[in-house]
Amino acid sequence: NCAGSTAHVTSTGQTMLRYLVLLALAAYASALDDVECCSLEDRHEMSAIWEKVWSAEFVGRRVQVAKAIFHDLLEHIPEATSLFTRVHVEDFDSPEFTAHCVRVVSGLDNLISLLEDPDTLKEQLHHLAEQHKARGGITKAHFTAIGHSFERVLPQVASCFNAEAWGRCFRGIATGISEPLPV
Amino acid sequence: SRQLTASVSHKIGMEKVIIVLLGLVALASADCGALDRLKVKTEWAQVYGTSHQRVEFGQKVFKGLFAKDAKAVELFKRVNGNNIYSSAFKAHASRVLGGLDMCISLLDDEATLNAELAHLNKQHKERGIDAAYFTEFGEVLMDVIPDWLDHSFDKDAWSACYKVIADGIVG
Numbered sequence: 409n410c411a412g413s414t415a416h417v418t419s420t421g422q423t424m425l426r427y428l429v430l431l432a433l434a435a436y437a438s439a440l441d442d443v444e445c446c447s448l449e450d451r452h453e454m455s456a457i458w459e460k461v462w463s464a465e466f467v468g469r470r471v472q473v474a475k476a477i478f479h480d481l482l483e484h485i486p487e488a489t490s491l492f493t494r495v496h497v498e499d500f501d502s503p504e505f506t507a508h509c510v511r512v513v514s515g516l517d518n519l520i521s522l523l524e525d526p527d528t529l530k531e532q533l534h535h536l537a538e539q540h541k542a543r544g545g546i547t548k549a550h551f552t553a554i555g556h557s558f559e560r561v562l563p564q565v566a567s568c569f570n571a572e573a574w575g576r577c578f579r580g581i582a583t584g585i586s587e588p589l590p591v
Numbered sequence: 592s593r594q595l596t597a598s599v600s601h602k603i604g605m606e607k608v609i610i611v612l613l614g615l616v617a618l619a620s621a622d623c624g625a626l627d628r629l630k631v632k633t634e635w636a637q638v639y640g641t642s643h644q645r646v647e648f649g650q651k652v653f654k655g656l657f658a659k660d661a662k663a664v665e666l667f668k669r670v671n672g673n674n675i676y677s678s679a680f681k682a683h684a685s686r687v688l689g690g691l692d693m694c695i696s697l698l699d700d701e702a703t704l705n706a707e708l709a710h711l712n713k714q715h716k717e718r719g720i721d722a723a724y725f726t727e728f729g730e731v732l733m734d735v736i737p738d739w740l741d742h743s744f745d746k747d748a749w750s751a752c753y754k755v756i757a758d759g760i761v762g
Contacts, residue, residue, distance in 0.1 A: 464636035467696045467703070503706035510693050510707065518689040521645050522682075528646065531682035 446577035451523040453573035458520045460566040467510055473565055474509035475500055480557040488553070491545055519581055533584030541588045548591050551582040623755045627748035628698040634749070635695045638739040639688060648739060649684030650675050655731035656724075663724060694756045708759030715760055725757040 446454070463469040479500070482489050489497055495508035515536065522529040540546050555578050563569035623631075639645060653675050657664050664672045670683035690711060697704035732753065737744035 464640035465632040465696065467693075467700060470696075471703075503702040506700075506703040507697075507706035507710060510697065510703065511710070514689050514693050517692075518685055521643075522685060524643060525646060525678075525681065527678040528681040528685065531678045532685060535682060535686070 446580045450573040450576050453570045454577040455520055455523060457566050457569060457574055461562060462517060470513045471506055471509050474513045476561045477557045480560055481554050485553050488550055536585045537588050540585055546589055548586040548589050551586040555579060555582050623751035627752055630745050630748045631752045632695055632698060634740055638736055639692050645688060646681050646685060649688045651735050652731055653684055655735055656728055659731060660727050666720060698752060711760045712762040722761040725761055729753045729757055
């Protein structure tokens, strides 16, 4: 979130100037939304972390990572289990749940590949937002929760995990997808 | 290969030679066998594996599809098919390729592949897309992929394995 940097700037400068800077920053932040809080350098970090996790040819690694993330998510938010009955969450090893896991990590892979093309990224975030809204029952809090699951799981599989860069970019992505969802 | 066959037959006998030959015939007929799948995955990873070229690759595929069949543009009205350079269309192209990537990566996991194909079948049925478009899309894909590979392209393996995926989506 960009709020921190806004507060920092307001502590310097004179009242009028401060006011103008604040207004400008507020306009800037709302025009660019939270994805912009993940800097170009953060994006490169996120891509590099993801490249270590991803396997281009075989899904074995993607599936294991995704299952670990869902396991962590449901352990922390057991009530979210009901959101995934359609994809047979009761049996993590079923082809349906495995395919669901592949779709989720492939969706994230797609978003990460679009980090270099912010306009297209925004379109894709909007598309995913509509998809998640249509499912019903999914909240902004669920996206915060799965973000925490990623942060607990990925360091176990990717070395040199940059939690801050990943966190900024992931929050930007999650904010975009959960934009139309209830709190 | 005659020499190889002779030496093999000398060592392990005629029956085994026949089994080996039958195996080779099966591979040559390009039925998207286990080895075809591995090759397709390897070649696809070269094309799709590095993220920066994905959108460009997708645009090229759709450019080819629309050149082949102008009517196809109609299907993509919702995602601004009239302008393949727009963000809406680029995002769409990235989704299509993402779906293809999932299927190709799952070629060696039949059960999960079938679950994913069933999912894609449902998505495409809702949109009412004619099976003929999948054939055209495959033809364009076969045209474009070799341009992104730095060495040989196994068209037989690709055609056979693409058919497995397209048939699964069309249902």
